[in-house]
Each structure stands twice: as structure tokens, then as C-alpha cells.
Amino acid sequence: MAYPIGFRYSAAYAGIRKVAKDDLALIVSDTPASAAAVFTKNLVAAAPVELARRNLQSSRGRVRAWLVNAGNANCATRTGERVALECVRVTAKTLGIEEQEVLPASTGVIGVEMNGRLVVDAMPELVAALRPDSFDAVAAAIMTTDTRPKTAFAQMKRAAMAGMAKGSGMIHPRMATTLGFVLTDANIPAAKLRGILTRATDRSYNRISVDGDTSTNDTVVLLANGCSGVRPDPNEFAAFAEGVAVVMETLARQIARDGEGARKLITIDVAGAVNDDAAAALARAIANSPLVKTAIAGSDPNWGRILSAAGNAGVVFDPAKVDIEMQDVLVCRGGLAARFSEDALKQKLDQPECAIHFQIRGKGKGRARFWTCDFTEGYIRINASYRT
Amino acid sequence: MAYPIGFRYSAAYAGIRKVAKDDLALIVSDTPASAAAVFTKNLVAAAPVELARRNLQSSRGRVRAWLVNAGNANCATRTGERVALECVRVTAKTLGIEEQEVLPASTGVIGVEMNGRLVVDAMPELVAALRPDSFDAVAAAIMTTDTRPKTAFAQMKRAAMAGMAKGSGMIHPRMATTLGFVLTDANIPAAKLRGILTRATDRSYNRISVDGDTSTNDTVVLLANGCSGVRPDPNEFAAFAEGVAVVMETLARQIARDGEGARKLITIDVAGAVNDDAAAALARAIANSPLVKTAIAGSDPNWGRILSAAGNAGVVFDPAKVDIEMQDVLVCRGGLAARFSEDALKQKLDQPECAIHFQIRGKGKGRARFWTCDFTEGYIRINASYRT
Numbered sequence: 183m184a185y186p187i188g189f190r191y192s193a194a195y196a197g198i199r200k201v202a203k204d205d206l207a208l209i210v211s212d213t214p215a216s217a218a219a220v221f222t223k224n225l226v227a228a229a230p231v232e233l234a235r236r237n238l239q240s241s242r243g244r245v246r247a248w249l250v251n252a253g254n255a256n257c258a259t260r261t262g263e264r265v266a267l268e269c270v271r272v273t274a275k276t277l278g279i280e281e282q283e284v285l286p287a288s289t290g291v292i293g294v295e296m297n298g299r300l301v302v303d304a305m306p307e308l309v310a311a312l313r314p315d316s317f318d319a320v321a322a323a324i325m326t327t328d329t330r331p332k333t334a335f336a337q338m339k340r341a342a343m344a345g346m347a348k349g350s351g352m353i354h355p356r357m358a359t360t361l362g363f364v365l366t367d368a369n370i371p372a373a374k375l376r377g378i379l380t381r382a383t384d385r386s387y388n389r390i391s392v393d394g395d396t397s398t399n400d401t402v403v404l405l406a407n408g409c410s411g412v413r414p415d416p417n418e419f420a421a422f423a424e425g426v427a428v429v430m431e432t433l434a435r436q437i438a439r440d441g442e443g444a445r446k447l448i449t450i451d452v453a454g455a456v457n458d459d460a461a462a463a464l465a466r467a468i469a470n471s472p473l474v475k476t477a478i479a480g481s482d483p484n485w486g487r488i489l490s491a492a493g494n495a496g497v498v499f500d501p502a503k504v505d506i507e508m509q510d511v512l513v514c515r516g517g518l519a520a521r522f523s524e525d526a527l528k529q530k531l532d533q534p535e536c537a538i539h540f541q542i543r544g545k546g547k548g549r550a551r552f553w554t555c556d557f558t559e560g561y562i563r564i565n566a567s568y569r570t
Numbered sequence: 571m572a573y574p575i576g577f578r579y580s581a582a583y584a585g586i587r588k589v590a591k592d593d594l595a596l597i598v599s600d601t602p603a604s605a606a607a608v609f610t611k612n613l614v615a616a617a618p619v620e621l622a623r624r625n626l627q628s629s630r631g632r633v634r635a636w637l638v639n640a641g642n643a644n645c646a647t648r649t650g651e652r653v654a655l656e657c658v659r660v661t662a663k664t665l666g667i668e669e670q671e672v673l674p675a676s677t678g679v680i681g682v683e684m685n686g687r688l689v690v691d692a693m694p695e696l697v698a699a700l701r702p703d704s705f706d707a708v709a710a711a712i713m714t715t716d717t718r719p720k721t722a723f724a725q726m727k728r729a730a731m732a733g734m735a736k737g738s739g740m741i742h743p744r745m746a747t748t749l750g751f752v753l754t755d756a757n758i759p760a761a762k763l764r765g766i767l768t769r770a771t772d773r774s775y776n777r778i779s780v781d782g783d784t785s786t787n788d789t790v791v792l793l794a795n796g797c798s799g800v801r802p803d804p805n806e807f808a809a810f811a812e813g814v815a816v817v818m819e820t821l822a823r824q825i826a827r828d829g830e831g832a833r834k835l836i837t838i839d840v841a842g843a844v845n846d847d848a849a850a851a852l853a854r855a856i857a858n859s860p861l862v863k864t865a866i867a868g869s870d871p872n873w874g875r876i877l878s879a880a881g882n883a884g885v886v887f888d889p890a891k892v893d894i895e896m897q898d899v900l901v902c903r904g905g906l907a908a909r910f911s912e913d914a915l916k917q918k919l920d921q922p923e924c925a926i927h928f929q930i931r932g933k934g935k936g937r938a939r940f941w942t943c944d945f946t947e948g949y950i951r952i953n954a955s956y957r958t
Contacts, residue, residue: 226881226889226905258877258889260906292874294906398878426700472860473953479956486680489646490786493614500644501614517614518648519681558954559947565861566868 184335186342186367188212188409190346192195193323198297199253199290205325206301208308209248209363210277215407217245218375219285220383222400225340228255229262230286231399233270237282243372245405248363249273250324252348254296256288257398261295268298276309281377287361287401289326291349293409321346324361327442334432336425341368341412343425347433349440360437362387362402368422369408378423379404386430388437388499389462391469391554402430405553438553443560445534447479448478452540455548460497464540467495477558481531483524485513499542507539516543572723574730574755576600576797578705581711584692585683587678588639592711594636594689595750596696598665603795605633606763607673608771610788617650618674621658621788625670631760633793634671635663636751639689640714640736642678645786653686662691668722672763675749675789677714677736685686709734712749715830715952722820726811729756729800731813735790735821737828743940745817750790751777755881756810757796766811767792773816777850779857779942790818826941831948835941836866840928843936848885852928853940855883863945869919871912873901887930895927904931919929 189211196206219238221231239244249269256262266286274281288296321331325348336343349360370378379402387402404426414422441446450468455461468474471491477484485506493501506514508529511522536556577599582596607626609619615803626633637657644650662669710717713736724731737748747822758766767790775790792814802810827835838856843849852867856862859879865872873894881889894902899910924944 203786218700224878224881225883225886226877258874258902258905258907291872292878293872293902295907398881432727472949476950476953479950482954483681484681486643486646486682489614490612490680493612493786495613499612513679514646517646517647519683559950561860562864562867562945562947562950565864566870 183186184337184342185314185317185344186365186410188367188407189365190312190314191320192308192313193316193319194308194311196251196300198251198300200276202360204319206251206304206308207252207320207323208273208312209320209365210312210407211246211407213407213409214244214246214283215405216370216372216375217243217285217403217405218372218379219401219403220379222398224398226258226398228257228288228399229259229266230256230288231401233263233266234285234287234401237270237285241280241282243375244283245285246279247273247277248285248403250287250289250361251301252289252324252326254288254290254294255399256296258293259295264327265296265298266373268367269301272302272305276305285403287399289324289361289399292398304523315550317344317346324348329440332433332436332440334429336429338368338422338425339412340544340554341366341410343429343481345433345502347437349437351407360387360397360400362433364404364426364440366406367408367410368406369411369413370402370422373397375406378426381423382427382430385427386434389550389552390434391466391552425519435553438555441555443558443562444555444560446478446536446556447534448475448536448538450540450552450554451549453549454542454544454546455497455499456546458550461548461550463497464492464494465550467491468538468540469552469554472557475554478531478536479556479558481528483508483513483522483527483531489514489517492540503543505541505543509537572725572730573702573705574753574795574798575752576755576795578702579708580696580699580701581704581707582692582696582699584639584688586639586688586822589697593641594639594692594696595708595711596661596700597708597753598700599634599793599795600664601795601797602632602634602671603793604758604760604763605631605673605791605793606760606767608767610786612786614646614786616645616676616787617647617654618662618676619789621651622673622675622789625658625673629668629670632671633673633765634667635665636675638677638749640677640712642676642682642684643680644676644684644694646681647683649683654683654875656686657689660693672816673791675787677712677749677787680786705732705734712736715746717828720821720824720828722817722878724817725812726756726813727800729754731817733817733821735825736792742940745819748785748788750773750818750821752792754794754812755796756794757799757800757801758794758810762807763792763794764783766814769811770815770818773815774822777940777942778822778937779854799810815923823941824932826943829943829949830838830952831946831950833946834866834924834944835922836924836926836943838926838928838940838942839937841937842930842932842934843885843887844934845936846935849936849938850940851883851885852880853938855879856926856928857940860945861956863942866919866924867944867946869916871896871901871910871915871919872917876926876928877902877905891931893929893931897925897932911944
């Protein structure tokens with residue numbers, strides 16, 4: 183696969199997290215790139231989120247650099263705003279660009295003062311190490327409880343697209359959860375990017391759930407630097423938008439699969455609801471149910487929990503018209519137990535991917551797809567000791 | 571403590587659950603009692619819930635008997651309605667009362683046909699064993715994954731009140747979760763009971779959360795048989811209502827404490843919100859956060875997760891005005907880390923009860939109290955293998 187041209191990457195260990203593992207990363211576009219971003223809807227938003235939002239506004243969607251650290255969320259701290267600004271300033275100064283062209287992002291623990299000096303001290307080396315082939319090093323540096331880096335790629339004509347994401351816990355489907363970054367060397371105006379990003383977010387990051395919690399630092403950024411010289415004409419925008427959506431879906435699915443403690447990716451398809459919103463509400467209720475997620479962890483075809491979770495979605499449907507399939511095996515027909523071999527299905531559920539189809543019979547055309555993961559003792563182990 | 575007079579109780583093993591442990595229970599009032607009930611708001615409601623609702627309406631709130639089984643929810647089954655009716659009929663016939671004076675309730679697995687014959691066969695013995703001092707046997711018989719029976723008592727003048735409940739998983743605060751039963755020998759009209767039960771539910775069963783799932787079978791019933799001869803006059807109703815609320819709060823707290831896998835009861839107090847509804851929304855968001863609940867499991871004073879969970883409540887507040895206490899230790903002052911000894915607080919959190927105070931400074935008078943439990947590996951173990 184081809185990386186988009188005109189971007190350079192760098193990662194380093196600045197000492198922000200205790201373990202000596204890269205915790206500071208920088209992505210730079212050689213020319214000012216058009217940018218769009220979506221941010222957390224948590225009322226408690228971290229200082230770098232507020233600053234990134236402000237910079238994006240004052241630069242009118244022109245971005246040169248993205249600076250991200252792991253190990254500290256820089257949220258709910260006395261010095262949050264000052265530290266975020268300090269990090270952005272040293273980046274701009276070292277790169278010789280405008281402050282407002284730098285977007286900051288942070289991930290890690292909340293409520294612990296972040297030492298901006300560590301970033302300032304690491305900056306010369308970080309900038310010196312910028313290289314076009316260090317994309318994967320950055321994808322690794324932004325990991326926290328992630329067990330593997332998350333990347334995705336696409337190609338449209340001669341333009342390339344590459345995305346990276348981090349996220350494992352605090353994943354909830356009402357917004358762009360986690361950090362995500364999608365780069366392309368196509369030439370797209372910022373105004374156009376915003377619509378493309380919003381629609382792609384709706385079918386990717388807004389369709390995953392790990393634990394129902396929404397972070398204070400969630401940020402997804404889409405950058406288009408135009409370096410390929412490819413400028414989609416109006417009737418090519420749809421294909422470009424589809425490329426963005428596919429990259430983001432691939433990232434989102436990886437986040438769900440790598441949910442804290444997860445052993446299985448669960449894909450939930452709902453069909454036959456009165457409209458897509460109703461279908462999404464049903465899929466979300468099933469994806470968020472701890473009882474459904476623990477049943478899958480135990481490879482238990484306990485479809486009653488799926489039906490019950492749907493019944494709590496706040497959506498009106500007739501339970502007697504519901505068919506449910508697990509791994510393509512019909513387990514519930516018209517709201518009642520179907521005949522199936524429990525032993526055979528248990529074996530099928532004992533796989534790294536699990537599919538749930540929830541179909542309402544009738545004329546409804548509403549459809550939705552959601553991704554989540556099984557809920558295991560590993561989630562508890564990770565989160566009962568995250569800080570300590 | 572005194573049990574209300576004029577009630578008799580019985581429990582037996584009818585073979586509905588696999589393990590030989592009482593799974594069928596009956597409570598009978600010697601005279602027709604005034605009754606009020608609240609039922610699940612899950613769209614997928616079990617057959618006994620529908621029948622109990624219907625019987626309560628056609629009898630205009632006059633009840634003689636409550637029949638409950640564990641081991642099978644009688645929900646999403648082909649024969650659900652017929653079996654529920656069969657159980658009610660044999661109860662009425664054996665007791666010599668009207669069918670509509672019997673309220674049925676079931677708890678257990680969803681989607682498995684229930685064998686009504688088991689109830690019919692057990693009924694003669696169950697009725698023959700009715701005794702005024704078997705209250706505790708019934709409280710034990712309705713347990714499923716509960717680790718202990720849940721009972722509560724109160725006394726008003728010469729009238730007595732006794733309550734029992736079951737519930738451990740599928741506990742969510744938007745309704746009367748689980749099965750609950752409150753009996754009194756005071757004389758109160760059914761119309762009055764309904765308002766008393768609704769208000770008491772709002773401050774008890776609607777204020778607990780274990781896993782955010784709402785069952786298909788939730789039922790809480792309040793019966794007043796008048797056998798004590800005590801008839802509260804209008805200005806004594808408030809004291810009576812308070813008694814009901816205290817009994818139900820005590821039961822609700824026991825349910826939260828006995829949450830599946832729980833080691834700790836967490837009490838969450840929110841104050842200073844714009845009104846009580848906003849305070850309840852904040853308390854609910856904190857109580858439902860898996861990250862808060864796993865932090866408490868690990869005795870980790872990770873107040874950032876509490877602030878972040880509140881930020882997702884959909885309630886507007888200023889994070890900079892928030893003070894948070896854990897076990898009466900100030901951990902967050904004005905939205906920022908307070909100075910406290912982490913080691914000392916860890917020891918204080920390593921106790922069976924944990925208190926979280928979330929206070930918004932200012933003029934807001936809204937208050938709410940919620941109960942939940944810590945989230946441990948035991949929850950996963952129980953629910954990954956519940957059916958098998």
C-alpha cells in the first residue's frame with residue numbers, strides 16, 4: 183500500500199509515561215493541509231481539545247502539524263491550558279510555522295498535572311527525526327492500553343489515504359471516541375472535508391462500544407494536503423468520501439476488537455426497523471448490554487439477553503416479529519426459541535469473530551451495523567489497576 | 571421485629587431449577603388486601619408480568635395471593651401466557667379464591683419453555699405448608715444469583731411492615747428492577763397505595779444500578795391487608811409512606827450490595843445541581859460508569875473517572891466548581907486534584923462500603939442519592955456461564 187505523500191512522522195520517549203515506551207508523536211504536512219475534526223462531547227473536555235478546536239477555527243481549517251502525547255490526558259489540571267499552549271508553541275517555533283497551524287491531542291490519566299518541560303525538551307530531537315516512513319512508529323506511540331497499533335489505508339486514483347487510531351477503553355458510540363487521524367494527499371477544501379468527516383464518523387466511530395464511557399479527550403482529525411496533485415471533481419467526491427469512511431470503519435472495527443480484555447469482535451446487524459435511527463438505537467442497546475457481552479465471552483447462545491437488551495432500547499417493535507441469528511444460526515424465530523444444536527453453536531461462538539443478526543419482519547427498511555467486543559475478566563483486571 | 575399479621579408464607583422445590591433448592595413460593599393474605607404494583611418498562615415483558623397487570627386491573631387492586639417462581643422467567647416462550655394462567659388457576663382453585671386475586675411473578679432464564687405441570691403438582695403441598703412464620707423461607711426461595719436473602723422491616727404505631735426482594739444482576743435504575751414485595755397489616759385504600767409505591771420506588775429501586783440492564787420480569791408489589799385494625803388518618807399517611815420508602819430503600823441497598831460479583835456497596839451523593847432531576851442524572855451517570863466501578867474494585871482513588879462520567883450525564887455544570895470526596899476525603903477541589911494521601915485513602919477504600927460525594931458549588935439545591943456496587947471479575951464469571 184502507498185502512504186500519502188508530503189507527510190512526515192516522528193515518535194519519541196519524552197518521559198511522560200512511567201514505562202520507557204514512545205509517548206510523544208508528531209505528524210507534519212510539508213504544505214498547509216485542509217483540515218476537519220470532531221471532538222469529544224463530554225462536558226469535561228481536556229485542555230488540548232479546547233486548544234485544538236480554537237486553533238482550527240482561527241486558522242480556518244489550515245493545519246501543518248499534529249502533536250500527540252500518551253501517558254497524560256492533560257485534563258482537570260491546574261496547568262492544563264498553559265501546558266497545552268506551551269507544547270503547541272514549541273512545536274510551531276521548532277518547525278517554523280504558525281501556532282494556530284498545530285493541533286494538540288493528549289491521552290492518558292485524568293487529573294494529574296502534566297510537565298510541559300518534558301515536551302519542550304524532547305522537541306528538537308522529535309523534529310529532527312521526522313521522516314516520511316515513520317507512520318507506524320507514530321501509530322505505536324499513541325497506544326495506551328491498546329494491545330496493537332491500528333492503521334488503515336485506501337487509494338483513490340493516484341491519491342493515497344492512511345489512517346491511524348488508538349482506543350481500547352472509554353469507548354462509547356455517541357461520538358468520535360478515542361484518537362484518530364486520517365491523512366490524504368488529495369486536494370480537498372476544508373469546507374468539503376467537514377461534511378465528509380461527519381458522515382464517515384457516523385458510520386464508524388459512532389458505531390462502536392467497548393464500555394459505554396466517553397472520554398474527555400476524544401479527537402478525530404482528517405487532513406488533506408493536496409501533495410498528490412489529485413483534485414477530485416464534484417462527481418468524484420462520493421468515491422473520496424467512501425474511501426474516508428472505509429478507512430475509518432476499518433479503524434473503528436480494530437478499536438472494538440482490541441477493547442480492553444476482549445477476545446472477540448462482535449458485529450451486530452439490525453434490519454427491518456422503522457428507520458435507520460431506530461435500527462441504530464436497537465444495535466446500540468444490544469452492543470452496550472454487559473449481559474450480552476458476557477454471554478458471548480462464555481460462548482453461550484443466550485439470545486434471550488439480546489431480545490431483552492433490544493426491549494430496553496426505547497424503540498417500539500413487536501417482539502413476536504423478531505428473528506435472531508448468531509453466527510448465521512437461527513436461535514430465535516418470531517420472538518421464540520428456534521431449534522438449533524446448542525453444542526454446535528457453542529463451538530461456532532468460540533471464534534475470534536461473532537455475528538449477531540437482529541431482524542424485524544415486516545416492511546421496515548431501517549438498518550444499522552455496530553461493533554463491540556466480548557466482556558471478559560481482563561477488562562476488570564486492566565481497569566481496577568490502571569493508575570497504580 | 572414484628573411481622574405483619576394476617577399473612578402466611580410457603581416455599582417448596584418444584585423442580586423448575588436444576589439444583590434442588592426452593593424455587594416456588596406463595597404468600598397469602600387471610601383477607602383481601604389493597605394492592606399496588608409497578609412493573610418492568612422493558613418492551614419485552616414476560617407473560618406473568620402481563621397477567622399480573624391484568625389481574626390487578628380486573629380486581630381493582632384487591633389481592634389475596636402472590637405466586638412466584640425462580641429458575642425460569644417464563645418470557646419469550648411459546649406457552650408463556652398459557653403457563654402463567656395455569657399457575658394462577660391452580661393457586662386460586664387450591665386456595666378457594668378468585669383467579670384475579672392472584673398475582674404471578676417469575677424470575678430466571680429467558681426463552682426456555684416453562685413446565686406449568688411442575689407448579690400444578692407442587693401446589694397442594696405448597697398450600698398445605700402455608701404458615702405465618704415462613705417469611706424468611708420465601709425470601710430465600712426467590713433468590714437466583716443472589717448470595718443472600720434481602721428483607722427489611724418497619725413499624726408504625728401498632729401496624730407492622732415487612733419487605734423482601736431478590737435481585738443481583740440485570741439491575742438498572744430506570745424502574746422497579748427485580749422482584750420486590752412489601753406487606754403491611756395497616757388498612758390503606760388501593761388508590762392511596764399507588765401514589766405511596768410510586769414515590770417510594772423513585773427513591774429506592776429507581777436509584778440503584780448493578781449492570782445497566784433492565785429485566786423483562788421486574789415487579790414490585792405493595793399489599794395492605796388491614797388485619798392490624800390500624801387505619802392511618804390523613805395526617806398519618808406521610809409517616810406511613812415514609813415507612814414504605816425506608817423499607818424499600820433498605821431492600822434496594824441490599825440489592826446493590828449483593829450485585830453480581832460485588833465486594834463493595836457504593837453510595838453516591840450528588841448535591842448542588844440545578845434541581846433534583848439533574849442531580850439524579852449525574853448520580854446515575856457515575857453509578858453506571860464501568861470505569862468508576864472498576865476503580866472502586868481496585869481501591870483506586872481515580873476521581874478523574876468520576877468527573878468524566880459526570881461530564882457524560884447530559885447535564886450542564888461547571889467542572890471548575892466541582893468538589894469530590896471519596897470516603898469523606900477531598901480528592902478533587904474545584905475540578906482539580908486536591909492534596910491527599912493516596913496510600914491512606916486506598917486503605918479507606920478497601921472497605922465493604924464506599925461513599926462518593928459529588929458537590930457542585932453555588933446556589934443549586936438539587937440533591938440525589940444512588941447506590942451501586944463495584945465491578946469485579948466475579949460479575950464476568952457469573953454471567954459468562956449463567957445458563958450452562
